[in-house]
Amino acid sequence: MEANVNPLAVILVYFDSKGDRLLYRYPYQTLGQAKTASEDQRKSRKRNPFAVTHVDDLLQTPSQVVASQSGQGQLQGFADDVLSALFAVKPQLCNQKFELKLNDVRFVSHPTLIPHKEQGSRTGAGTGTSSTIAANPSKKQQMLINIVFALNAQASYSIVKCYHELSKRLGLALKFEEQSSGYLTEQTAQMARTHDEQQQQPLEDTLALIAERCTLAQSLRSIFHDLSNTGLLSTSLNHNLTLCFCLPAKAHQLHKKGSMVDPETIDRCLRALKPYHGMLLLVDFAELLDCVPPTGARMLWQLVDAYNPLISLQSMASKADLSIEHVYKLVSHLVYWAKATIIYPLCETNVYVIAPDAPLHTKSHLVEKFSTRFAGMSLFEVISDFSLPTSIGHLTTPLQQPARQGILAQMVIWMLQHHLLMQLHTYVQFMPSEDEFGDSASASCSQQLRDGPSDEEQEQDADVDQDELHDGSMLSMYSQPLPVPVSSVSISIGGLHRREASEEQSSLASDNIAVQPSSSHKSNFSITASMSTDNCDSLDSIEDEQKLKELLQVFSEPDRAAIRRIPASSNVDDLSLLVKLYQMGYFKSEHHLEEIMYFENLRRSQLLQLLDKFRDVLIIYETEDPAIASMYNTK
Structure with a gap:
């Protein structure tokens, strides 16, 4: 090739x-030699001395074959x-x-x-x-x-x-x-x-x-x-x-021997660029200037000064004081020239797995190159942690020294630069299940929702919740990520999750305070106030019930029945968010979680809690981003 x-x-x-x-x-x-053989062959033929040699004859002679x-x-x-x-x-x-x-x-x-x-x-x-020209100046x-x-x-x-x-x-x-x-x-x-x-x-x-x-x-x-x-x-x-x-x-x-990346494939990747994407340089800074003329060097250096694989293109544009369109053009130029590649910004929730075509044989030149870059480390030992899809957060613990976490991040960056790792994203598909038990099951389910669970069922549910929490449910694995192992960005991300946890705890505490009954007010006025409060609650419940029915109208009747069986569907906020994401087309296996989080301004914990509550009708799976992976799976 x-x-x-x-x-x-x-x-x-x-x-x-x-x-x-x-x-x-x-x-x-x-x-x-070719001319001599051609002349000898022409002399050996008996040709008319007045014939004109035709170019087509020269093309067909064996000695003149291209x-x-x-x-x-x-x-x-x-x-x-x-x-x-x-x-x-x-x-x-x-x-x-x-x-x-x-x-x-x-x-x-x-x-x-x-x-x-x-x-x-x-x-x-x-x-x-x-x-x-002098004789005919007009011509x-x-x-x-x-x-x-x-x-x-x-x-x-x-x-x-x-x-x-x-x-x-x-x-x-x-x-x-x-x-x-x-x-x-x-x-x-x-x-x-x-x-x-x-x-x-x-x-x-x-x-x-x-x-x-x-x-x-x-x-x-x-x-x-x-x-x-x-x-x-x-x-x-x-x-x-x-x-x-x-x-x-x-x-x-030069970066992946045997790959055949044509301009059409690069164009498809670059058309899918979003502000939440990141950039990873494949060469040293000194090798970047040969891909741009001198007039474009200044703007390129502005981007290089703001470069960081931990931040998005939008953050780099803001840091470099450039518009996002200019950043797109510069990044596209670097990707076309094989100076950079497109990634999702490096963070601890990113899930990676060994690339299927990674050159990891024992005689690979990358083994020695890795040992030279990271003294005392073995490429096979490090990359074996990604034999199954693994996030960076699972490979770090709070007891590790920051230097060790930084080295792990640098090793992941090195393996991404040499196309040894492939990132997996989580996609969502709306797929309600059929009612296998008929109307009787639905009636019993609705009766149970009206009467409330029994004491035994409450104990069983509590046990199941504890088992799911400790056995590695989706929320336990993803909603509480560990701090990112390098740079000041990691500290801010970790602090963000701690702030979210404290906010949730404070909100729960305030709710508990609000529902505590007061025993000191037992006058007729307090009774009248409580009655008016009950009336407001009943009005609110009626309004919520009406709003729930309106939200469910988005779905077809079979889908509506499947959603009604989920306890979270009785919560207006949860159902509203589900309907919003459904109407935006995010549950068609075309948008991964990072994209949904960016465009809808959602925290990862919010999105994962919603997916966990409606897991009976939402199926999640992990795969690579086709727009980015298309550049490196071409032979």
């Missing part, structure tokens, strides 16, 4: 009023005059995509028409061109420049599209430099003179000499090597214009 990503060659074809010419190509290799040798990865089999005739297209085909497939090679480019700089004479420019001369990339014919559509985009950008950059300083005319004239001077020399020597004399040839050679090695290039044309480009299918393999 990697061979389909790398270019086989880059070719520069020039065409103006004097004709077409292949000025430069890289890599350059000896074609003498071949991409897998060992060398080079373009072989075509002479320069044939390539020049192929790619010096007519003006009607310019300024649009040009694609040609011959045997096992695909050529892709964007031919560009560039007008000559309007100037009577120019130092270093061709004499013929300048004299033509604007144009030249065609075509930078062609030769690819393996099996390259995907996404890869071909990326190379076409690069050829288009190169044409526009050269057009800009030509209009500002006549750079292209000067370079092409110097290449043509070198070819004329070195006619008796081997072709590879001529092309090597061109690379020494012409900065444009040096730029094309640098582009070829960058695309083959890293897929990332930052090239300066004419020491003035910086061209930045990324080939994602190649660049993302």
